[in-house]
Amino acid sequence: xHSKTIHFQTYSSIRIGPKVDVYIVExxxxxxxxxxxxxxxxxxxxxxxPKLMMLSKKYDYIYIKENKLHIxxxxxxxxxASFCKKNNIANFEFLSHLPGKLGGLVFMNAGLKEYxxxxxxxxxxxxSGKKQKNEINFQYRKTDINEMIFEATFSLxxxxxxxxxxxxxxxxxxxxxxxxxxxxxxxxxNDYAGRLIEAVxxxxxxxxxxxxxxxxxxxxxxxxxxxxEDAIFLIQEAKKRVKEHFNIDLECEIxxxxxxxxx
Numbered sequence: 001x002h003s004k005t006i007h008f009q010t011y012s013s014i015r016i017g018p019k020v021d022v023y024i025v026e027x028x029x030x031x032x033x034x035x036x037x038x039x040x041x042x043x044x045x046x047x048x049x050p051k052l053m054m055l056s057k058k059y060d061y062i063y064i065k066e067n068k069l070h071i072x073x074x075x076x077x078x079x080x081a082s083f084c085k086k087n088n089i090a091n092f093e094f095l096s097h098l099p100g101k102l103g104g105l106v107f108m109n110a111g112l113k114e115y116x117x118x119x120x121x122x123x124x125x126x127x128s129g130k131k132q133k134n135e136i137n138f139q140y141r142k143t144d145i146n147e148m149i150f151e152a153t154f155s156l157x158x159x160x161x162x163x164x165x166x167x168x169x170x171x172x173x174x175x176x177x178x179x180x181x182x183x184x185x186x187x188x189x190n191d192y193a194g195r196l197i198e199a200v201x202x203x204x205x206x207x208x209x210x211x212x213x214x215x216x217x218x219x220x221x222x223x224x225x226x227x228x229e230d231a232i233f234l235i236q237e238a239k240k241r242v243k244e245h246f247n248i249d250l251e252c253e254i255x256x257x258x259x260x261x262x263x
Contacts, residue, residue, distance in 0.1 A: 004054075008045040013099065014181040015222050016231060017045035023053040025148060031127045035257055036148050038104035039076065042182045046228045046258025055103060059150060068122060069154040073103035090157045091120045093164040097172045099182070103149035108253075109138050112168055118143075125151040141186050141253055176213040179222040184212075184235065185250040193250060194218035200241035207233050220254070228258070235263060 002024055008017020025031055034053040037043060059072035062083045069089065071080060081096040083089070094115040098105070105117045106124060118138040124131050126147040137144040185193035194217040197203060203217035210226040212234060213219040220231060239250050252263055 008040060008043075012040035012043050012045060012181070013179060014044060014220070014226070014231070015179040016226055016228055018047055018049075020045070020049060020052060023051070024056045025053050026056045026058065028127045028150065031148055036103070036107075037257075038074070038101035039099060041099040042104070042108070042254055044181055044228065044231055044254050044256045046232075046256070046261065048259045049257040050259055052257070053148070055101075055148065055150070059103075064156060067156050069156050071102045071152055071154070073101065073106075073149045073151060075102045077101070077105060085160050088158050088160045090159040090161060091154075093161055094168050096165055097168045102152060106149050106152050107143060107145050108141050109143050110141070112171055115168075120154045120157070122153045122155055124149055124153075174216050176215045176219050176221050179226075180213070180219045181254045183218050183253045184220045185218055185238070186253045188248050188250065191248070192218070196242045196246060196248065196250070197238050200238070200245050202234070202238055202241065205234065205237075210234055212238070232256075232261070232263075239263070 003021045004024055005019055006022050007019045009015055022037065023032060023034060032053055034051040037052050037054050055074040057074060059074035061072040062075055062080060063070050077095040077098050077100050080092055080102065084092040094112045098110055098112065100110060109116050109118050111117060118133065121133045123133060124136070126145070126149060128147060187193050197212055197217035202212050204214040205212050208227060208230040209223040210230040211221055211223065213221045220234060235252065242248050242250050256263060
């Protein structure tokens with residue numbers, strides 16, 4: 001049982017957050033009632049976060065056994081994409097353009113359009129044991145998993161498709177390259193969060209060094225010295241304006257970790 005000091009200003013993709021002692025989980029019996037973090041690619045950490053834990057690097061692995069793909073919860077998406085390319089494995093091409101670690105990708109059913117991590121999933125290993133795919137409620141960018149994900153296994157199909165990689169690259173072209181936490185809001189049914197944010201006049205809106213990107217309005221970007229408070233102000237303003245104009249409740253895709261804050 002040990003912890004590691006993480007400075008979220010450098011560790012998180014949005015480059016915001018304090019230095020925090022994060023508890024490292026080596027085994028299922030080590031799990032505490034703490035908030036779970038992974039690669040911090042879709043995370044906004046406040047000045048007073050709850051207690052945090054993350055999987056140890058021993059869960060950073062990927063291998064083939066009995067015609068299944070076994071992937072540890074701490075395995076980065078880039079490593080998965082590279083392994084699949086090297087071994088001519090299909091269905092994971094989209095991960096070459098989707099940052100994150102396997103646990104977080106499964107937890108939020110990450111994907112690009114209809115290409116989702118759940119599509120070829122067989123089962124997941126949680127603290128409470130193994131769960132089959134049909135025991136988990138997978139929806140658009142969310143699941144009902146509320147435990148740490150130690151491993152997931154996937155069906156194995158061969159035929160890595162370079163054309164899909166090009167297609168996914170083109171899909172990501174309009175997304176900003178400066179620090180962000182990915183999509184700020186989930187797309188509401190039959191609409192797009194980016195369109196709604198732009199329609200209420202917030203595309204390019206800047207508060208301090210935080211802004212809704214001029215490239216894609218659903219990306220909250222940090223121009224250098226952005227703060228948690230400025231990020232929250234913009235998130236709340238977008239929710240308020242979209243509710244007033246369209247009567248739509250935008251739901252955050254970004255995970256916000258701050259004691260006592262409800263959005």
